[in-house]
Amino acid sequence: MIELFSKPKVHYQLTTRELVSQTLQRGEGGVNDTGALVVNTGVFTGRSPADKFIVKDMMTEGTVHWNKFNHPLEPDAFLRLQTAMWAYLNEKAEIWIRDVFACADPGYRLSVRIVTETPWSNHFAANMFISPAPGELQSTNHCEWQVIQAPGFQAIPEEHGTRKGNFTVISFTHKTILIGGTGYTGEIKKAVFTVLNYLLPGMNVLPMHCSINEGKRGDTAMFFGLSGTGKTTLSSDPERLLVGDDEHGWDDDGTFNFEGGCYAKIINLSAKQEPQIYNAIRPGALVENISFIPGTNRIDYSCKRLTENTRVSYPLNFIENAKIPSISGIPKNIFFLTCDAYGVLPPISRLSAEQAMYHYLNGYTAKIAGTEEGILEPQITFSACFGAPFLPLHPHKYAELFGHKMKIHSVKVWMVNTGWSGGAYGTGSRIKLAYTRAMITAALEGQLDHVSYLAHPFFDMLVPQSCPGIPGLILNPRDAWSDGNAYDLAAMELKRKFQLNYEEIMLDGMVYK
Template identity: 50%
Template structure:
């Protein structure tokens, strides 16, 4: 077995049963991985230096193909169901042996990384890839240990990633040819059948989401930044709501764009990089993220490139709307050096309301914050997902249900305790539609959203009048700088007020139906929010 790389751990691959391999490249930097990726024809280099790779048929996560091994030590803690699908230890072992056999004589790329910038809670992770570009992806996304740590690096979890290995559903007991299997007892993740790189980062997020609550740390699907006065803000939100965009604010220091923990010392980033959605990315609106698409070391997933000029077309969605830029966080000029911040002063919950009925910003009571955290609402629109023909409400508990192994109430309880202890202000921000729903109204201007967020974070909204929305009971500002008053009041932004009332009642009913499954897990104050919304639905009917 030929080993190459600047530092090789003394704890080798044999620990994981991997022997008789081909060349193994350990902890190569971006330049070295570029060389191997080009040699192996894994992608192309774009003008500016980014590496462009295609993921083929699978251009996003495959949540129905994600499994957790049903092991005695963890099975009582897992919220089993459609999100956390059980698989037997025997099936895991069968796929593990298949992967070992598949790797025989194969050239492999290994990165030893940390997940978690707080030394108290970081998880040492080893990622073993059959492709160089996937290895560059994880090098960008996770935290690079100091060289002295690499010599005795002992992984707490290992990812074995073999996109060329497909499972046989009839033989292996899987749903499809894709498999993402997590074993907490064996501290391993097996990923096969898909080239989509995001499966690796999200699998470790799921691992931390199981481990950290037992240590009294809240794992969060959120971005985070720090203001000039040292005030930390966190931004919850599902894909497409603006989590990455809004946290990359030149006036604030970026802690991270996607996954964080909140513990006794404050907020800390799980990652060392960012994974930004770049479809229709604008240099004018998002200059910091746009610049990463023209930088050596960035991995661009499914982005269209002119074969002759090597110029990118970020508006072209021929491969997918889910085009991505993966880059080290230091590519953002104002990124934090240590990935950590204090206890949040502001908590922002982002939603993309395609029905156009939620206000662009509303201040939440602690009970409302818990209600909306457990609801995790956003909306899908036509063209973003196969089969979606019209706006569809989507509820993802804790704004990250696919990655939460424990019951949502576990995370909600932790959040509620932290809000109460540290007195954070909570806000609901709608980055979706205004003046009508999708197809009639217009997407909220990012300038308005930034102005409202800045006013919330710097305290300006503490000195303006507020009104209360009759359908959701949300309090919203009636004035804020240059943002038009009719934009602040969603009903006034609609020309057809009766149509607004109908749409608002419809969405309120969807909230009510979704929240029913959480009512037995919340306190009386949160139940009151649900009861009030239910009363509004009945009144509208």
């Protein structure tokens, strides 16, 4: 592929130090007081799910679940778009190419070539994927997949079949991902995640939108949840090894990370609350869309001027207690993280196997402001398997794998509400991070195995009536509301939404089969 470029200077497999230097020389970024590179991703500061396409051809027509997240693109339109992107990049003075791996488990490892228009996008790829060891890539021209990312290239909808000028297009036949019109780096990682979500279930591997850590006794814990629910924060526990913060696979032998880095939200970040993430913002890290405190190069973590979706990417080894290679065992505990904007769900509760399947398929949360374009305040949503935007197959495919693995290994499943208590968004208050950490620790250490439980009056999950270090008023959500009748009405409304969404999934599954 490198020889395809006749005009631009090709920078291949540069170090992050070299990429930072080039970004600064090109005037495309700056450095904060701790030495991290700081960039602005432009118009797009979050993903654009409405502009993600999958090429509909003989391979995908009958396998992809075509829905609001998986939009079809005609094969001819893809070829025209790919040709236009190559021509665009071939006219640039410089381009950057990096060969990486996805999947820490060598049995599933995917080699990916990433071609970028800017050095800082290549820096992101270096942080987020697994770097090959010397000699691990036998040939510089034989990666299985390729990602072409050009923020400055705009598609022509009438010619290329896109909705607007920005796009992410995946062709499974050509093993190619095209990303244009957006500089938001998260599109790169999520596109590769989508590819793995298509490929791995056929190998009896469950791909998961979750974080994983491991205790000192070797016990593995999973944290499912959409962006903004606390996966990165809650899995970054100094008392446990971090396996990964976002994307993993689960096979018959254990679990493994897809990535080689972390991509953490840093809005309102503090050294006291999240020391591991805070300390990772140093030379080699890439910070996106923040503002500085006036007159300084210190990050104003509270500033939302550009977006609430301020981010930092850094290699996994920036976390002192990271487990590398990032492979772990069968999970002993699974936590479903939900940011409940209704303030109805308990801060922690135990789910039966049947309830776990129900909540896994529903994937309830509230999207946090900034994570996607157009989200300005928490927005109630259901996202199947806690990752619907990244699932090319029908949710039932993933649910079947999840249910089988959960039951044969007798995994404990917990629901954790990281959202509101004492009222809905705008009335109640966000549950304290310290409380959430304490409840998760209690579950992991078996301190909730022998306490008394009561069934939730609307959702039936078991709610512990005591937990070390947690006020009893917090545990039962109705007690935290000043008006119990208002709570009942809110709970009934949320339950109704759950049921409607579940019925829609089940009906869609019957039709799809």
